[in-house]
Amino acid sequence: GGGGAAAAAGAAPVVSVELPEPLDAAAWWGAGCRLVHVHERVRLHAGRFAELCEVLDDLDSNLCILEPARPTYAVPRRRAAVGRACSV
Secondary structure: OHHHHHHHOOOOOOOOOOOOOOOOHHHOOOOOOOHHHHHHHHHHHHHOOHHHHHHHHHHHHHOOEEEOOOOOOOOOOOEEEEEOOEEO
16 A cells, blocks of 8 residues: 555654644654654653553542543543532
8 A cells, every 4th residue: 555655755654642742753753763663752752641641540530520521641631520519
């Protein structure tokens, strides 16, 4: 397919992560980069948000989260029920 031609020409891969900030492979991709380099960059990028992800996991596990309906790390805000008619 056409993907091989783009990769051979040195085009940066598209990297999608569900984190508060996107990972722009075009900013660091260059000649000689391989899949192992992409993996390392994703690992380092995700590591920047490790503490936030732990807090979000704790909130999602221990509170009744009203919004977002399907929480992800990409959306770090949460609305939680506090009582019958109250939420924060």
